[in-house]
Amino acid sequence: MAPKRKRATKKDESTKSIPKPRKRAPKRAKTVKEEPVKFVEEGEKYVARFLDEPIPESEAKSTWPDRYKPITVQKPKAPSRNTTKDDEKDKIIRARCHYRRAIVDERQIYELNDDAYVQAGEGNQPFVCKIVEMFEGANGKLYFTARWFYRADDTVMKQFKILIDDKRVFFSEIRDTNELGLLEKKLNILMIPLNENAAGPIAATKTCDYYCDMNYLLPYDTFEALQQDTKMAISESSTISSDTDVNEGAAAISENQEGSQDTRVQRETTLLDLYSGCGAMSTGLCMGAQLSGLNLVTKWAVDMNAHACKSLGHNHPETHVRNMSAEDFLFLLKEWEKLCIHFSLRNSPNSEEYENLHGMTNVEDNEDVSEESDDEDDGEVFTVEKIVGISFGVPKKLQKRGLYLKVRWLNYDDSHDTWEPIEGLSNCREKIKEFVKLGYESGILPLPGGVDVVCGGPPCQGISGHNRFRNLLEPLKDEKNKQLLVYMNIVEFLKPKYVLMENVVDMLKMSEGYLARYAVGRLIQMNYQVRMGMMAAGAYGLAQFRLRFFLWGALPSMMIPQFPLPTHDLVQRGNIVKEFQGNTVAYDEGHTVKLADKLLLRDVISDLPAVDNSEQRDEIPYDQDPVTPFQQFIRLRKDEALGSLTKSKSKKHVLYDHHPLNLNINDYQRVCRVPKRKGANFRDFPGVIVGPGNVVHLDEDMKIMLQSGKQLVPNYALTFVDGTSSKPFGRLWWDEIVPTVVTRAEPHNQVIIHPTQDRVLSIRENARLQGFPDDYKLFGPTKQKYIQVGNAVAVPVAKALGYALGIAFQGLADGKDPLLTLPEGFAFMKPNLPSELA
Numbered sequence: 001m002a003p004k005r006k007r008a009t010k011k012d013e014s015t016k017s018i019p020k021p022r023k024r025a026p027k028r029a030k031t032v033k034e035e036p037v038k039f040v041e042e043g044e045k046y047v048a049r050f051l052d053e054p055i056p057e058s059e060a061k062s063t064w065p066d067r068y069k070p071i072t073v074q075k076p077k078a079p080s081r082n083t084t085k086d087d088e089k090d091k092i093i094r095a096r097c098h099y100r101r102a103i104v105d106e107r108q109i110y111e112l113n114d115d116a117y118v119q120a121g122e123g124n125q126p127f128v129c130k131i132v133e134m135f136e137g138a139n140g141k142l143y144f145t146a147r148w149f150y151r152a153d154d155t156v157m158k159q160f161k162i163l164i165d166d167k168r169v170f171f172s173e174i175r176d177t178n179e180l181g182l183l184e185k186k187l188n189i190l191m192i193p194l195n196e197n198a199a200g201p202i203a204a205t206k207t208c209d210y211y212c213d214m215n216y217l218l219p220y221d222t223f224e225a226l227q228q229d230t231k232m233a234i235s236e237s238s239t240i241s242s243d244t245d246v247n248e249g250a251a252a253i254s255e256n257q258e259g260s261q262d263t264r265v266q267r268e269t270t271l272l273d274l275y276s277g278c279g280a281m282s283t284g285l286c287m288g289a290q291l292s293g294l295n296l297v298t299k300w301a302v303d304m305n306a307h308a309c310k311s312l313g314h315n316h317p318e319t320h321v322r323n324m325s326a327e328d329f330l331f332l333l334k335e336w337e338k339l340c341i342h343f344s345l346r347n348s349p350n351s352e353e354y355e356n357l358h359g360m361t362n363v364e365d366n367e368d369v370s371e372e373s374d375d376e377d378d379g380e381v382f383t384v385e386k387i388v389g390i391s392f393g394v395p396k397k398l399q400k401r402g403l404y405l406k407v408r409w410l411n412y413d414d415s416h417d418t419w420e421p422i423e424g425l426s427n428c429r430e431k432i433k434e435f436v437k438l439g440y441e442s443g444i445l446p447l448p449g450g451v452d453v454v455c456g457g458p459p460c461q462g463i464s465g466h467n468r469f470r471n472l473l474e475p476l477k478d479e480k481n482k483q484l485l486v487y488m489n490i491v492e493f494l495k496p497k498y499v500l501m502e503n504v505v506d507m508l509k510m511s512e513g514y515l516a517r518y519a520v521g522r523l524i525q526m527n528y529q530v531r532m533g534m535m536a537a538g539a540y541g542l543a544q545f546r547l548r549f550f551l552w553g554a555l556p557s558m559m560i561p562q563f564p565l566p567t568h569d570l571v572q573r574g575n576i577v578k579e580f581q582g583n584t585v586a587y588d589e590g591h592t593v594k595l596a597d598k599l600l601l602r603d604v605i606s607d608l609p610a611v612d613n614s615e616q617r618d619e620i621p622y623d624q625d626p627v628t629p630f631q632q633f634i635r636l637r638k639d640e641a642l643g644s645l646t647k648s649k650s651k652k653h654v655l656y657d658h659h660p661l662n663l664n665i666n667d668y669q670r671v672c673r674v675p676k677r678k679g680a681n682f683r684d685f686p687g688v689i690v691g692p693g694n695v696v697h698l699d700e701d702m703k704i705m706l707q708s709g710k711q712l713v714p715n716y717a718l719t720f721v722d723g724t725s726s727k728p729f730g731r732l733w734w735d736e737i738v739p740t741v742v743t744r745a746e747p748h749n750q751v752i753i754h755p756t757q758d759r760v761l762s763i764r765e766n767a768r769l770q771g772f773p774d775d776y777k778l779f780g781p782t783k784q785k786y787i788q789v790g791n792a793v794a795v796p797v798a799k800a801l802g803y804a805l806g807i808a809f810q811g812l813a814d815g816k817d818p819l820l821t822l823p824e825g826f827a828f829m830k831p832n833l834p835s836e837l838a
Helices: 029-034 057-063 085-089 158-163 203-207 228-235 244-261 280-292 306-315 326-342 429-442 483-494 506-512 514-525 578-583 601-605 629-634 638-642 665-672 715-723 763-769 782-791 795-809
Strands: 048-051 095-098 101-104 108-111 115-118 127-137 142-150 168-179 183-187 189-191 210-217 222-225 269-274 296-303 320-323 372-374 381-393 402-409 418-421 453-456 498-504 529-536 547-554 688-690 696-698 751-753
Touching (some): 057 095, 101 183, 108 183, 269 483, 280 453, 280 498, 306 320, 326 381, 326 402, 453 483, 498 514, 498 795, 514 547, 529 795, 601 629, 763 782
Antiparallel strands (some): 115 127, 115 183, 222 529, 372 381, 381 402, 402 418, 688 696
């Protein structure tokens, strides 16, 4: 029978809206039923039989008690439509006695805890298992219980098995009972520690049939390093080689774990935010980590949007922010490492390769060589005073792509700094060395092994349902999806302790989750532990649903983070792919946990000052006190929210960016005609008729014109979604939850009009729906600010994930549970004093 997928959840905890988890396991059930083995005599021998005496009854009953429980006779039930084959499979086969050894076809002897092939039917690969039980049933048949190993294509990776060594299998907790004669061949599966070096398996794996270094747990598609107790238990069953490399690897990992445990929290934990936008994800992660006692700091951030980079830099002055593509950033990292090796700041097995890097000669350290440049117009000589920056790409649209250094010229201020190709400064070795040394010491760029956490949401526009030209067969060949490859390449180069990737749930929907499976496969290929799930923003204290996909990665020496369970009683919405329904982070059905009431629009924005369509001020004062816990918390300054010992100099609570997109005169006049009541939209305009099938059309005798001569009811509203949509010029209401904050503020095809004011929601109102603090200032034109907010990860979700990260980083997570219960009142919790962080 097919093993069942069981989902680990908190006992007695759930939400009614969460669907039942999926089942997934190696596809074996039909094979077992189609080709049963008959245990009948053939002359004087059996196809399969047990050897030796049975296990003593007392020991057998103690080890497998369910097999010996008396059968309770119950009154027969009437057939039900709900009765399934799975109900029959769950029935326990009673045992007459247990054995330690068996022989099949008089050729192969099997013992308890042996690994073996199991028949899978003609033309199919045999299945791989560990024999954990052998017994004669009360019905006289002979059985064994298998605990299954998964090949890569049996797991969530599926087609990306190509990334994984064919000899690598993953141990599961799935087990079921099969007839003894299905055993096909004894195997040697080597159970080894997961190695942080992804270069390949250790030498000992060359002589085994398979090797296993990870468990694959179906709840939240978790891949985790073999636990020490598992490795020890299996080592006693003769499946582990005594190879020196294996033992040394295990000792090294153990020593690494013990040696680093005491120092992790004491130092600054560094975070690189890729595709950072204006910094919402890293902001939330740092807030949550602080609450767990981990001093997580966003050390570096990278994004293509110059306005978003300016916003992040302003709100996080401690961060090295780079406005560049992720591809160029990866090139820069590689060149920076070469420079550090060249100047003997970093060791490399092939340091000789970098001795004459970029044409720099190995002059003596005390030789003072400066770069001079002759100005062709006036003959003026420019002398390099110092190097002040480094970048890769084409600074200021210079023609040659490559590594550039920013030069401060002698007797000139920073306004005259220029970007120069490093090759043109080859005689300026001492100036470059001074810059590289200072940059290395201050950590202006991350180096391999020197990053604790990498987070980011690589944009994958190629998966959008609005893209009619999507490559559904091979999404990775779509140029719009290549950032996923770049993200994984950066992870592979830097090898951080932890990885957190975020994306839209379309990543799971398109092409049966092709891109999500690739991401998992790449991390497994790099020997990261992995866990994947989906989280709804409103379940963590927002008036917005916003379901998103998250993927954790953790090095073998670290504990893999859990997913934080919801804090608020949000009814789940959205089209979740059936196969991944069990990856939704939620309490189980029938829970008794008291969750906080879900937040509504009123709870989030009702205290904000009234503004009109023409408002343009970047900063305005509050005109009333906060009336909900959310409003009180969102007004806190950064130092108050993080419990910083360094208080802000300003005691003023600032409200930034509370101004809407200024609608054109036509749209403004339309908005003014939308009634101020729940559910109002363009269908309430005069002349709009709702016909059969909820399709609207315009009464030709009632055409209302605007002052400009345009129709009050625009054609695009009448034709949107074939005339069935009620979104155009839709007005929100106080008791509603916003589906998802978007990047555009036009009311043409979405419900974004304020409940009682004739305007769209302001930038600040959208920012509050995303959980940004009120003093988080944004930069750029109005539309750019909407884009920054709409593209952001909801801050409270990132905060909850940051707390889970901090717990795991400090080794405090429950390794057996993929889910974490957050502290009571977590959504609005703030660490006032360091002693309260524990």
